[in-house]
Amino acid sequence: MLDRYFEKYIPSGYTLQKNGTRLSGFLPHMAPLAVLQEIFAPLRQKTVYRLQKDLGLSIPSDLMALYEHCNGFSFYHGAITVLGSTYEQDFDIHKRLPYPILNSNLPIRRPQGSPKNILYIGSYGMDASMVAYVLDTGNIIRVDQHEYNVCAQWPSLSIWIEAEVPRIDEIAERSKPFEMLGPKHLPWGKYDE
DSSP: HHHHHHTTTTOOOOOEEETEEEEEEOOOTTTTTTTTEEOOOOOHHHHHHHHHHHHHSSOHHHHHHHHHHHHHHEEETTEEEEOOOOOOOOOBBBBBBOBBHHHSTTTTTTTTTTTEEEEEEEEEETEEEEEEEETOOOEEEEEEEEBOEEEEEESHHHHHHHHHHHHHHHHHHHSOOOOOOOGGOOEEHHHEO
C-alpha cells in the first residue's frame, strides 16, 4: 500500500540512499533537498529487540510487520509520519533516518495525561499532533501534542494507513506544486473499517 503512494512520485525524482532509505518526489521549489515521500530501510531483527528493550514493551505484531517492511516513513513532506529507530546509524543527509520513536515516548515528550497503554508511533506535521497505538485494543488514535485529548480514532494500524495516506494524497494532488498542508486538513472523529 505504501509503495503505491511512494512510486507515484518517482517521475518527479527518486534516490536510493546508502542506508536503504528511498526518496521520491523532489520539491526543489521548497528546498534543494526537499522530498515528498521517504520510506526508511527495514529494521534488522537485533535492532527490533533493542528497541523493544528500550521501550520496555513488546512491539505489537502489526507494527512489527510494518517495521519489517520499513523503519517508518514520512509522506507528503512530513504531513504524516510513522516513527522508527535511529540505532546504529550515522546522521548524514545522504542517509536519512526516521524521527526516533524512543524520543516521542520519553516521559517529558509524551502529551500530559497519557495513559501507560499508549505507544506514540507517529505524527501529523500539520499541527504536530501525535499518532498513538493503544496497546490493549490495537486502536490508533490522534492526540494533541501537549495534552492527552483524543481527536480521531481508527480500529487498527492498517485501517489508519489505508485511510489516511490516500486521503492526504488526494489533498496533495489538489496542491500542485505541492505546498505544506495545514491544520484544516487533519482528521477528526471516529473512523470504522
